[in-house]
Amino acid sequence: MGEKEILEDTTRTTGREALKKNVQAAIALSGAIRSTLGPKGLDKLLIDDDGRTLVTNDGVTVLETAKVEHPVAKMVIGASSLQDKIAKDGTTSTVILASEMLRNAWELVVQGIHPAVIGRGFRMAEQKVIKEIDNLSLEGNEKLFKKAVVSALSGKGHDSLKDIVSELSLKAVGMISNDGQKIDRSKIKIISQTGSSIKESEVVQGLVLAKKRITQSMPKNIENGSVLLVDGGIEHRSFSSDMKLNVSTPGVLESFRIKEREMLTRQVDKLKQLGINVIACKEGIDDGVKTELTKLGIQAFRRVARSDLDLLSKSCNATIVHDIMSATEESVGQCLSSSNKTLGGLEHWVVGAAGSGATIIIRGSTIDVVGEVERCFDDSLGVVCQMFEDGRLLPGGGATYVALARLLRRYAETIPDREQLAIEAYGDALEVIVRVLSENGGLDPIQSLLSVVSKQTTEDSNRFGINLYTGDIEDMVDSGVIEPLGIVRQAIIGATEASISILRIDDVLWAKQDIQIPELPGN
Numbered sequence: 001m002g003e004k005e006i007l008e009d010t011t012r013t014t015g016r017e018a019l020k021k022n023v024q025a026a027i028a029l030s031g032a033i034r035s036t037l038g039p040k041g042l043d044k045l046l047i048d049d050d051g052r053t054l055v056t057n058d059g060v061t062v063l064e065t066a067k068v069e070h071p072v073a074k075m076v077i078g079a080s081s082l083q084d085k086i087a088k089d090g091t092t093s094t095v096i097l098a099s100e101m102l103r104n105a106w107e108l109v110v111q112g113i114h115p116a117v118i119g120r121g122f123r124m125a126e127q128k129v130i131k132e133i134d135n136l137s138l139e140g141n142e143k144l145f146k147k148a149v150v151s152a153l154s155g156k157g158h159d160s161l162k163d164i165v166s167e168l169s170l171k172a173v174g175m176i177s178n179d180g181q182k183i184d185r186s187k188i189k190i191i192s193q194t195g196s197s198i199k200e201s202e203v204v205q206g207l208v209l210a211k212k213r214i215t216q217s218m219p220k221n222i223e224n225g226s227v228l229l230v231d232g233g234i235e236h237r238s239f240s241s242d243m244k245l246n247v248s249t250p251g252v253l254e255s256f257r258i259k260e261r262e263m264l265t266r267q268v269d270k271l272k273q274l275g276i277n278v279i280a281c282k283e284g285i286d287d288g289v290k291t292e293l294t295k296l297g298i299q300a301f302r303r304v305a306r307s308d309l310d311l312l313s314k315s316c317n318a319t320i321v322h323d324i325m326s327a328t329e330e331s332v333g334q335c336l337s338s339s340n341k342t343l344g345g346l347e348h349w350v351v352g353a354a355g356s357g358a359t360i361i362i363r364g365s366t367i368d369v370v371g372e373v374e375r376c377f378d379d380s381l382g383v384v385c386q387m388f389e390d391g392r393l394l395p396g397g398g399a400t401y402v403a404l405a406r407l408l409r410r411y412a413e414t415i416p417d418r419e420q421l422a423i424e425a426y427g428d429a430l431e432v433i434v435r436v437l438s439e440n441g442g443l444d445p446i447q448s449l450l451s452v453v454s455k456q457t458t459e460d461s462n463r464f465g466i467n468l469y470t471g472d473i474e475d476m477v478d479s480g481v482i483e484p485l486g487i488v489r490q491a492i493i494g495a496t497e498a499s500i501s502i503l504r505i506d507d508v509l510w511a512k513q514d515i516q517i518p519e520l521p522g523n
C-alpha cells in the first residue's frame, strides 16, 4: 500500500506550513492568558457547559478549563500543567515564554535557519541559563520567604488575605518540614468551612477531619491509641432486593437474626482481642454495637470517606482492612492522640500521629470565597514547599529574565555558528515577561524593557526590574518582589522543552473527522 492510500483520510500539512500553524496555535494560546500575568493582571470569567462560573486569574486554571482542541496548543497546556504539578506557580509565565520562543524561532525560520539548528541553539541557551541562574540568586530568610509568598499571591485577592494565606502556609509547612528533606505536600490537608470570616482560618497540627464520634459517651480524647481502618462497616447485612429468605418453619427468621447478632459480637470481640481503641469505618456502624464499643472504651467513627481513610492510613501507618475479621496485628496503626475538638463551632476529629502532618482549616463567608482562598493556598503552599527545600530566591518583576537575556547575548557572541542567532532569539524571548508585566500595568512595554536593561547595565546589578505598584524601575529585592529559584528555573525549562518539541514537528496529519448527525426517532 502506498503512502497516498494510507493517508487518504487525513489532511496533511508539512514543513514550514506545519510549523507556521503550530506557532500560531501557541501564540493564540498565550494571547488568551497574557493579560492575567502579574499583580495587575486581569481576571477571567470562565463559564462551563452547565453555566457554572469561575473567576480566576490563574493561567493554568484558565487553560485547563478551556476546551482546546488543537494538539499543539494542548502540548503547551501540558507544559503549564506540568509546571503546576512540579512548582505550583509560574504557570502563566511558562506559556508566555514558550510561545515567545516559538515566535522568535519562526522569524529565524523565515530567514532560512533550519528548525533543527534553532532547537540546538535553544538547548545551548537553556544549559547556559541552568548554569548561571544560581549565581543570580540570594539566600532566603524568614522575612524574605514571607515576601516571596506575598509576591506569588500578587494579583490574587486583597492584601489582608495574602497576609493570612502566607502566614498559615509558612506555619503549616514548618510543621511538616524535616530539615532539608523533601517535603511531602500531601501531608498538608486542607478543609474548608463556610459561614465565618477568612480571618478565622487556622492551622492545626495533625490530621483534622470534619467528623464526630458516633456517640458522645465514647471517650473524647485517646492517647497512644491503636487504630483500625475498615473499608466496610459493622452492621447487619441489608437484604438486597433480589435476595429471598424462605421462611418454612416458625423461628427461622429469629435464628437468622441471632446468627447476625453473633457475627457482630464476634467482630467486637476481635476488636477487643486486637486492643483497638480507635476505629474508622467507611460504612455504617450498627446502633446495636454502639454500647459494646463504648464499654470497651473505643472511639468509633462511621461514614469516613475513602480518601480520608487513605490519609489516616498514611498518618498512623495502618493498613486498611476490608472487614474486621480479616484484621491482623499488622493492620493496626498507632496514633499519639485522637481527640474531638470544637473548631469554628463544629466538632472535628483531630488525629496526631507520627506521619499526620498538618491541616489548614479555611473559613470564609461563601463557597466562592472559600474556593478562591483554597486556590491561593494551592499557590502559596507550592511556593513555601519550594522554599523549604531550596531557600534560594530570585529578584522578580522581570529582573531575572532580563539579567539572563543580557547574559545570553554575551554568550551568543562566543558561538561562531548559526546557533548564535538562536541563542539571541532565546534571550529576547525571556524578555517577554517584563514586556507583558508592563503592558498589563498600563505602561509602555518597550520603554519599560529598555529602562530595565539600561538600569541593570549602568548599575551593574541584576536586581533591577519593574515594580508595578509604583511603576518604577527598582531593586526588586529591596521592593520585596522576589520568587523562589526553583519556580523560575522550572518555568524556563518547561517552556524550552515545549518549544523544542514543537519545532521538531514538520508534518501534521489530521484524521478527517466524519461528523455524523444523529438520527432522531420519529424523523
Ligand code: ADP
Residues within 6 Å of the ligand: 036, 037, 038, 039, 041, 058, 059, 089, 090, 091, 092, 093, 094, 151, 152, 154, 155, 395, 396, 397, 398, 433, 437, 466, 467, 468, 469, 481, 483
Ligand atoms: P504565573 O502564573 O506565571 O505565576 P502570575 O500572574 O503569578 O503568573 O505573575 C507572576 C509574575 O509577576 C512574576 O514574574 C513576578 O515577578 C511578577 N510580579 C509579582 N509582583 C510584582 C510586582 N509588584 N511588580 C512587578 N512584577 C511583579
Ligand code: MG
Residues within 6 Å of the ligand: 089, 090, 091, 152, 153, 379
Ligand atoms: Mg504566580
